[in-house]
Amino acid sequence: MDVQELKFLLKLIGFTDARAPIAKLKPNPETKAPQRDRIARQLRDRDLIDYHEEILKFAIAPPGKSLLQLDTQILPISEAEVQLLQACAEHGITPAQTGLALDRRESVIQSLLDRGLIQAEKTQIKQVWLTRRGEEYLREEYTPSGNTPVLSLDLLANYLRFMRKSLGASGAIATPGDLPLATASASPPLSAEALTDDEILRWIRTLDRELGTENYLPIFQLRQHLQPPLSREAFDGALYRLQRSDRIELSSLQEASSYTPEQIEGGIAQDIGGPLFFIIVNG
Template identity: 55%
Template sequence: MDVTELKFLLKLLGFTDYRALITKVEPNPKTKASERDRIGRQLIERGLVDCTEEIKKLAIAPPGKSLLQADPTTLPISEQELKVLKATAKGSISPAQTGVAAEQRQAVIHSLAARGFIKVIDKKFKEVWLTERGKEFLRDEFESNSTKGTIHLKMLTEYLRFLRKVHLPEKAALPPTSPAPETAAPVPMKKPSDEEIWQLIRALDQELVTDNYLPIFHLRQKLQPPLSRRELDQALYRLEGDDKIELSSLVDTNPYSPDQINAGIPQDLGCPLFFITYF
C-alpha cells in the first residue's frame, strides 16, 4: 500500500462511523479529484472501503431496446422505469432528463442498470466508508518500512483513537456459538441469491414483527458480510424492479439511531430509502 492509499484510510478515521462524503476525503490538500477517486476505487477493489455512487449519465443498452419493442402490457418493469427507458432511447442523458422525480431517480436508474437494461456512462462517488475488512487491515496487518512520505500528527492521533476504540474479535478467541433457535431467520454463510434475500426479508419481518415494514438495517446486520453494502443495495433494487419488494423512505427519524438511519440507501434529495415491504 502506498502512502496516499494509507492517508485515504487514515482520513476516514476522523469521521463519524468512519464514513464521509468523498469530497471530504483527500489524502493531501492538493490531491486532484480524479486521483482521489482512483485511490478510492483501488481500495474498494481490495475490500478495504465501500461506497455509494451517483449515476451522472446513462444510455439505453441493447436489452433495454428490445424491451421497448415488446408489448407494453407485459413488460417486467414499472411505469417509472419505462419512462427512463423511453428517455434514454433518444440518446445518452443525465438523470434530470429522465422525467422521474428527483427523490426516485437514482433508485430507478440503479435498478435498470443492475438488470442490464441501461448502461452507465458516467458516475461519481457520493459517500465512502471503512469496511470491517478495512478495520482489520489497519489494526492487524498494515506495516511499512518506507522512509518516504509524511503522516501528519492529526492522522496519527485519529489512528491511535481508532486502535483504542475498535473492538474486532480475534478469530482464535471466539467462543463457541450456540445453535440458533428454530424460529430465527437464517444467516447465509455465502453470498445469497436474490430469491434467498427475498426469503430472508420475509423471515426477518415475521421474526421481528415489523408488519411488512422491515427497516433495512436489520437486513444489513444479517447480510453484511457476506455481501458488501453496495451488493446488497443492488440486490434490493433488482428485487424492487421485479416487483418482489417496495422500498420506501424514512420520514420520522426520532425512533432510530444515527447508525440505523445511515444503514438506509441515500437519495439525491429527501430522506434515505429505509423500509422494505415484500409482496
C-alpha cells in the same frame, strides 16, 4: 500500500463509523479530484473500502432497446422504468431529464442499471466507508517502513483512536455486506400470522438502521430473520405486495463480488437480468 493510499484510509477512519463524503478525503490539500477518485477505486479493488456512486449521465443499453420492442405490459418492469427507458432511447440523459419525481429517480435508475438495461456514461463517487477487510488490514497486517516521516500527528491520532476502538469492541463498524447484528437476532420468536405487511416493513426499517445500509437493505438480511416462520414463497410474495403498493422498491445487484454466492441466492430470481437483491423503502 503507497503513502497516498495510506493517508486516504487514515483520513477516512477519523470520521464517525469510518464513513465520509469523498470530498473530505483528499490525502493532501493539493490532491485533485481525479487523483483522489483514482485512489478510492484502487482501494475498492482491493476490498479495503467501498463507496456509493451517483449516476450523473446514462444511456440505454442493447438489452433495454430490445425490451422496448416487446409488450412491456406482460414483462416484470414498472411503468416508471418504461418511462425512463423511453427517455434515454435516443441519447444519453441526466437523471433530471427522466421526467420522474425526484424521490423516485435513484431507485428506478439503479434497478435498470443492475439489470443491464441502461449503462452509466458518467458517475461520481459520493459516500465512502471502510470495509471489514480494510479494518482487518489496518489492525493486523499493515506494517510501515522507512526513515522519512510522512504522516501528520492528526493522522496518527486517527490511527490510534481506531486501534483503541478495535481492541475495545471488535466489529464496531457496520458495512452493507455484514452479518445481522446480535440485537436484531435476539428478538422474541416470530409467528407467520404476526408478520403482517406493516410488521415486515418495520423489520426492513429496523435492519436498515442497525446495519447502516442507507436504504439499500440486502434481501438476504431480512430473509434470514423472517424465513422461517415464513416460507420462501410467502416471504417473496410479501415483498412483491409491498412493492405493488408502492411502499418499497426492489433493486438488482450490480457488484456481485461484494457478496457470497449464498447471500446472492437469498435474493429473488428474475426471468430477465440478475436477481432482485436490495430493498428500498419509499417515503
